[in-house]
Amino acid sequence: MPKDVIGSDAAALKSRLLEVRRRSEDWARALSAEDLCVQTMPDVSPGKWHLAHVTWFWECFLLQEACSAYEEFDKRFNYLFNSYYEAIGARHARPERGFLTRPSIDEIYAYRAHVDGALVDWLDRASKAELDRFTPVLLTGFAHEEQHQELFLTDIKHVLSKQSFPESAFGGPRHRVSPVQPAAPNPNWVECAGGRVRTGHEGGEFAFDNESPAHDVLLTPFALADRPVTNAEFLAFIEDGGYRKPEHWLSDGWAAVCAQARNHPYYWRRGEEGWFEHTLHGLEPLDPAAPVCHVDYYEASAFADWTGYRLPDEREWEFAAKAYDAEAGRWAQPGGRLHPVSISGDGPLHALYGEVWEWTRSSYAPYPGFKAAAGAIGEYNGKFMCGQYVLRGGSAVSPARHLRATYRNFFPPDAQWQMTGLRLARDV
Amino acid sequence: MPKDVIGSDAAALKSRLLEVRRRSEDWARALSAEDLCVQTMPDVSPGKWHLAHVTWFWECFLLQEACSAYEEFDKRFNYLFNSYYEAIGARHARPERGFLTRPSIDEIYAYRAHVDGALVDWLDRASKAELDRFTPVLLTGFAHEEQHQELFLTDIKHVLSKQSFPESAFGGPRHRVSPVQPAAPNPNWVECAGGRVRTGHEGGEFAFDNESPAHDVLLTPFALADRPVTNAEFLAFIEDGGYRKPEHWLSDGWAAVCAQARNHPYYWRRGEEGWFEHTLHGLEPLDPAAPVCHVDYYEASAFADWTGYRLPDEREWEFAAKAYDAEAGRWAQPGGRLHPVSISGDGPLHALYGEVWEWTRSSYAPYPGFKAAAGAIGEYNGKFMCGQYVLRGGSAVSPARHLRATYRNFFPPDAQWQMTGLRLARDV
């Protein structure tokens, strides 16, 4: 995982900018205007909206601040493409983003080109002092657009899941009628002594505000599984009646299971020939050796309870990830595989990054001493620190360069449409 | 209003078919793939879906019955584009029609061409006996596609109303900052003696099953206003506090007004320069002399109560329309005006057709002796005879040739997105 240590070098920043911006469009070009327009549940934003919102973010937080001559592409976009920044003003209702047939996708591409031109122009002409001042905004803008690239893919996955004809958008389907693969063997446990350890982000590289301040915590001895839970293991839970045994479930989770009559992970489909899984490559046979994904926190917690183990604390995860320097991982690449694969590896901890996000049992909360930044940008993370759980690692749809051991992703416990799995932990 | 007296003449049927089919696409070609894909409330179907559903209707009720060699374009479309025919089988959930990004609009056009080709082919080769047998299905298919042309326009109007930038799709906007127009004068009353009169459809022309059997009814003497209620008149109701006076409202209507904090018709917008109206030509200044439209049954009933008059009975309306042979009207034409215009005319009854549908106080019910047809086609009308009110006349988005004095349109009392207005009646 290359470090994000660009510094305020204009050429490097420009190169990174163009790469990030192009990548967003690479994903979109595989899809039709219709695919990019609809909204299949309130949590899902249309692909078109993601493309425009990240562009608005550059316009609002960089161009309008740094570049007095900048002319907005269309002033009305401030209303349409502000996501949740109360300090910026009123905005289009989130559950109605899918009503926006206008502007068209072609207008959004024009909007992107307009903003890209202005950004490059500014970088070409900015003084050293200007670059120094705005490099943090640029780095935030890269990270922000990368986050939305991942959301773009999970949201499009949801859109495609609602089609009657589950055809692929990204290559495939690859109906590998594989020979029955052996279930993954029991995990190996990597033991950690704990004690007083440092947690959180330190150093000069970019990180989000929620990863700071770094601080010491006390960890009791624990062990982490060397790999995520697999489909085969989760299937064993199902076959043992896991979805019918309230004793393993959190109260809210059991209520959801009963109300929705759930009995398998969100994108699993039972066919005549066994289990299949909706993927960005179409409907594929379930790979028993790959990490289970699209389980929500309740399912992750119930599965862990059924095994007799538990979910890790986020600080345990971070400590182990740092200890084993386990930063290699697969990354989302156009043309590549956008779904977890069978786990292998030769370090002590496998697949920390690049397959599935891993639920921890840590509620998303500020670190001691955390203060949100002043102004609109302070809304980026702080106001969401309630009702969500932290996930660590990174998934098969996470962009390269985006992740690190201190990264804190977070979703509500009932979120199913993100590429979420789990890794077991236990006390020692 | 030209009579639909084609008979089973192959050439005439083919000509009519091609005209009807082309007209559906004429409307659609003005819109983008995105405009044609989304669904902005459960009652609205995407434009794309209308184009496909009417095509499926031809396939299901004509080609598969009449033409043994016919090959379906895509068997899966039977699931996607069946609207509500239980006898045909399971179908895609109505509120999720807007999730269907696939098939694309281009595939729908290909589907249409496939079916058109098969229909023409069949007409070219059908024997006289075949033609005689299937002419009723053809006539129903024309009427069905014409109904959906009108729904297409009212549904697209809703989609466009949800855009932040209310730009026109059909020419316009024409922000005529007109000189203040005089309110329409009080209506003239056309008195009818009533008595024992014939109601319902008779004769050989096409009509829907719900217009039959013709039968005698007794009417007490009544009078009908010579024209629909205008915007100026409805504005006077508003300005007199009509939306704050429960004494004029039906109980369910008052509950809706309070729950939704309504105080004007659905597509009215108050601007700094006065009232505007969302139209298919964009946002236009309210024309005081044009018929009020997009009022629901509750608003129509409350307005009538406020005037001291009442809504007509559907049989009164039909009797008067027949008596005055008032069949001229404006019709929806590409390039024409798709919104009511100022009323004028020189017969005793004006604007019976071509401006707004007129709410009657008649609940939609079967005529004495009515029997739904056997099989799926029997679901066309009969099963909806509950919880709806009859509207008579026809609107500025109704297709030419589609209407007649006996035509019974029907919607629930809270429907606002259809082009619905009212004409006053009173006892004599």
Place this chain on the structure above:
Amino acid sequence: MPKDVIGSDAAALKSRLLEVRRRSEDWARALSAEDLCVQTMPDVSPGKWHLAHVTWFWECFLLQEACSAYEEFDKRFNYLFNSYYEAIGARHARPERGFLTRPSIDEIYAYRAHVDGALVDWLDRASKAELDRFTPVLLTGFAHEEQHQELFLTDIKHVLSKQSFPESAFGGPRHRVSPVQPAAPNPNWVECAGGRVRTGHEGGEFAFDNESPAHDVLLTPFALADRPVTNAEFLAFIEDGGYRKPEHWLSDGWAAVCAQARNHPYYWRRGEEGWFEHTLHGLEPLDPAAPVCHVDYYEASAFADWTGYRLPDEREWEFAAKAYDAEAGRWAQPGGRLHPVSISGDGPLHALYGEVWEWTRSSYAPYPGFKAAAGAIGEYNGKFMCGQYVLRGGSAVSPARHLRATYRNFFPPDAQWQMTGLRLARDV
């Protein structure tokens, strides 16, 4: 059925008043303070509320108008016990009537005694002119309290249906493990020639405003079944898969059946020994020869469609009821049976009154020339003339003296908790 021809005779009015008022309390005394307090669905009002509301009606429409010296029992009751009279002012929210633990039932009885005293006092002292003026209000007050006696019983029936231990409140249960009774034979048909007939109320006796004006209508020849549909007949519909065959159902009804997974009438319960029915006497075995009850309009309509017949028009029902002078019937009596019984009789039409209300296919609408009265009392009926169907006859929980051939009861098509059944009709 004794006619309500009291005239403005003080002694007769007082006697009637005391009888009506005592009857309300007779029903209530069988129940606990808790039974009389709770609200088990929004349509149900607590028993205590009914007792207070009818008392408020006397206070508001008679005592405060006729009796200047009258002092209200508690001014705050005007807010609590106004049902729906917008002209009177704000009132307690209907779905929260069950929150009212205060005033207690004992305070309500004291309120009743206070108002009864004032009414008797006024009757004892009223001049002839005063009596003449207020006799219509008194007659309305009697009818109003009698309507609420019936609602009291159907609402309490709903409350008792929600108890885990379905014990009787009104004597019983009488688990008559009867020998299998024969299904009722096919109905006999009573044919009517129709033609121009008079419908609606005429003459000096009391009737509600919605029964007027009397007017002529044209009826085509029809036949009415001599008796209501029985449980045995409805069971045959169920056993033939009636709840699984969309072809018999109105569209809204089929949607309700599917959404609620309904497959029998509301108060039927399937036990190991067969079908039982929740009654005001507890859970009883289903009597095959008794009229089916607690079917909603959708079920009544689907059943009729399944038989190949139809529901009657309300004017057909009235015409036949008048023709056959069929006014005898059973009436709700404390100590009596509050549930339909096996049908017998020797006139041509049986059980028109006293067993079940009979759904007609007539939407509830004003008669030609109907005008609601001025003021609050005008809200009694007129504003409900939308979205409801007319029922004719009267049920086993209807009070004696309350009914007549012209009486128009009305409920929405999905109402199940009233004692509603059906009688078949057909064209001749």
Place this chain on the structure above:
Amino acid sequence: MPKDVIGSDAAALKSRLLEVRRRSEDWARALSAEDLCVQTMPDVSPGKWHLAHVTWFWECFLLQEACSAYEEFDKRFNYLFNSYYEAIGARHARPERGFLTRPSIDEIYAYRAHVDGALVDWLDRASKAELDRFTPVLLTGFAHEEQHQELFLTDIKHVLSKQSFPESAFGGPRHRVSPVQPAAPNPNWVECAGGRVRTGHEGGEFAFDNESPAHDVLLTPFALADRPVTNAEFLAFIEDGGYRKPEHWLSDGWAAVCAQARNHPYYWRRGEEGWFEHTLHGLEPLDPAAPVCHVDYYEASAFADWTGYRLPDEREWEFAAKAYDAEAGRWAQPGGRLHPVSISGDGPLHALYGEVWEWTRSSYAPYPGFKAAAGAIGEYNGKFMCGQYVLRGGSAVSPARHLRATYRNFFPPDAQWQMTGLRLARDV
């Protein structure tokens, strides 16, 4: 705060049992059968249900385990009065507890007497070994019934808040038109050095499972306010537009404020003479010097943000409470005051117990090493460790002897009907 150090002494246990059981009825005797029957929102249980549920708990977890000869009062109660123990079996739906008019309150009192008799009988006869074995169950039973005594009071408070006439049930109202009291001065700050400290329950006294295992944590230096936030302080927040400034609110909290148009704490009422508060003694003028109560987590968090300080971590609270041995407090007593009073005291930390529960910013989660007990009793706490926040301290409706520094109360962030307030904290 007397320690709960009974040990397994039969006489002491019997004395405590009788005291606890009598206290539950002391509260109930102040209320009518109607007050004790209704349910005014899904979170509220009827008073009658609390009285029966705690009795069922004794029956299910003690008598049926310890006493083979015990005969259940009514086997059906197992279905009605099981709260949430999945391992015990099916149970009455929680939102329909208010439908239960039967059994009556008198039957519930008889049920209580039956169980009390059996408990006393068992205590009188139990061997030393039996006492040793079941003393933990007895202690849990005491604590459980005391928890429900507090819920009984907060639930009844909600029921009374829905009455149109807010009369008191527990003495009062005491409309003290007090001279304007000075706002409480700024809090004094009690500084704590933090470091490695012990948290959680240790020792032989009773505590709930969620207070264990005791473990060490690292605390950074912090300060706690010496007292809870007062009404005067919260009013200043309101008057500064606190409910209109999204920058202070968590995202979910701001959504709730907007959706519900909230602008003051739940039980505040604005009258012509200023602010009043709904209390268990009726409607009383707001006491500016008393702790604010019935604020939810969102309001507590927004208020803290507005001051520039923050909510405490639960471990900070516990550490400070232990350090200052601040165990004196007011307790709920029949005849006493069931509402927070003006704060005074002479230790460094005032009013830790006996006025309001204090929201912490700690999500409710298991302590390291926590394992839920096997069987039904394991459902007591563990399955609720999701979506809730910890509150510390105790309120004016908490029972004597029930609380301690390690006690962890918990509610969802939108809970308003509990007696919840806050105390400020800050980093040092």
